[in-house]
Amino acid sequence: MRYYINDDGEEKTYGFAKEADFVCNNESFLPQQPSRQIIQALEDCTLLVIGYNDLQKFYTSIKSGERFGRLVIEQVFVKTLQGLNSFYTDSPELRYEKFVKEYPDLLQRIPQYYIASYVGVKPQSLSRIRSRNTRRE
Secondary structure (H helix, E strand, O other): OEEEEEEOOEEEEEEEOOOOOOOOOHHHHOOOOOOOEEEEOOOOOOOOOOOHHHHHHHHHHOOOHHHHHHHHHHHHHHHHHHHHHHHHHOOHHHHHHHHHHHOHHHOOOOOHHHHHHHHOOOHHHHHHHHHHHHHHO
16 A cells, blocks of 8 residues: 655655555544545555444444554554654665665565655666665675
């Protein structure tokens, strides 16, 4: 799965999800409002879906429901902060290295231009970064 925003015709990828990850556009889902964020399946997949009202029922009717929800949102919050910090402080090379470390199984499954967008560079620059990394190994 790919998270992105369409900014005046330019798609800007800001995240990925892999098997067994929770996938949600929290900016839209939680306040029940439209959002510019888009989630795209990059491969065939099976999703388990829960609607907003059913999630609220889950929180109140299951003994640990609210705790479960809080823990999931805490993970989302921390990952979001890490992504923001990385985007503002890390070089594209370091962001690519972090991507490889976090998503090694996705490298061959995701089009390189999506990875380039995630890293914050053009595909040609990503190619140079990858080439330098290959020479170092």
